[in-house]
Amino acid sequence: MASPAESSQLLFYVNGRKILEKNADPEVMLLPYLRKKLLLTGTKYGCGGGGCGACTVMVSTIHTVTKKIIHYSANACLLPICSLHGAAITTVEGIGSTSSKLHPVQERIAKAHGSQCGFCTPGMVMSMYSLLRNHPQPTMQQINNALGGNLCRCTGYRPIIDGCRTFCNKEDCCQLKENGTCNGNEATDKHNGVNGVNGQHEEPNSVSGDVRFVHFIYIYTPCVPENKT
Ligand code: FES
Ligand code: FES
Incomplete structure (x- = not known):
C-alpha cells in the first residue's frame, strides 16, 4: 500500500525501481525523463514525435475491469510521466545487456x-x-x-x-x-x-521473459492476487 505521504505524489516503476515525484511537471515526457533524469540512455531519441519507434518501452498496468496486468509497447516520447501513475515501465536496460545476459x-x-x-x-x-x-x-x-x-x-x-x-x-x-x-x-x-x-x-x-518488475504495481491494487501476469 502507498503510504499517506506517497499517495499525493506521482509514483511509477522503471525496471523495478520505484520512482516518486512530488511536483511532477505535466509537460515532461517519459523519454527525456528516462534519458536525462534516470540516465537510461538505451531508449533512443529519434524523431521525438511518435514516428520512428526508437523510444519504444513496455508499459504494464492493471486492467480496470479484469484487474489483470496488461502489457503494451509505447513511444516514450509521447508519454507524459503524469499519465503513468501506478504503472511499471520496462526499458531495454531492464531485459538484458552484454554485461549481464542478453535477452x-x-x-x-x-x-x-x-x-x-x-x-x-x-x-x-x-x-x-x-x-x-x-x-x-x-x-x-x-x-x-x-x-x-x-x-x-x-x-x-x-x-x-x-x-x-x-x-x-x-x-x-x-x-x-x-x-x-x-x-x-x-x-x-x-x-x-x-x-x-x-x-x-x-x-x-x-x-517472453519471466515475471520482471511488474508485480510491484499490485502493491497499489491490494485486492488483486499476486502473480497474475
Ligand atoms: S523518438 Fe521517434 S517515436 Fe519516439
Ligand atoms: S537504424 Fe541502424 S540498425 Fe536500424
Whole structure:
C-alpha cells in the first residue's frame, strides 16, 4: 500500500525501481525523463514525435475491469510521466545487456545481423519483447504488426525479421515449410543459424521473459492476487 505521504505524489516503476515525484511537471515526457533524469540512455531519441519507434518501452498496468496486468509497447516520447501513475515501465536496460545476459530477443536479432548502427535496435527489441509478453509464440503477422511502428535506416528490415521469426509458432514457421520438418524454434534455429541464449532451446515463457518488475504495481491494487501476469 502507498503510504499517506506517497499517495499525493506521482509514483511509477522503471525496471523495478520505484520512482516518486512530488511536483511532477505535466509537460515532461517519459523519454527525456528516462534519458536525462534516470540516465537510461538505451531508449533512443529519434524523431521525438511518435514516428520512428526508437523510444519504444513496455508499459504494464492493471486492467480496470479484469484487474489483470496488461502489457503494451509505447513511444516514450509521447508519454507524459503524469499519465503513468501506478504503472511499471520496462526499458531495454531492464531485459538484458552484454554485461549481464542478453535477452533472447536481443541475442537473436544480433545473431541474425539485425543490428547495424544499432540506433533502432532498442526500440525493435522492446516492440518484440512486448509482443512476446502477450503472445509467447506469435504468428508472422503479429510480428510484422508489432514492428510496424519501428523504422530502421540500415538493415532493410529483413535481418531483423529473420531474428524475430525464430519465435514464431510452429504452424507459422515459414522458413521450414520447404522440407516439412519444422520442429518449432529448435529446428528454426538450426535452419537459420540463430540459437537461443547459450544455445538453449527457449520455452515460450522464458522466451517472453519471466515475471520482471511488474508485480510491484499490485502493491497499489491490494485486492488483486499476486502473480497474475
Ligand atoms: S523518438 Fe521517434 S517515436 Fe519516439
Ligand atoms: S540498425 Fe541502424 S537504424 Fe536500424
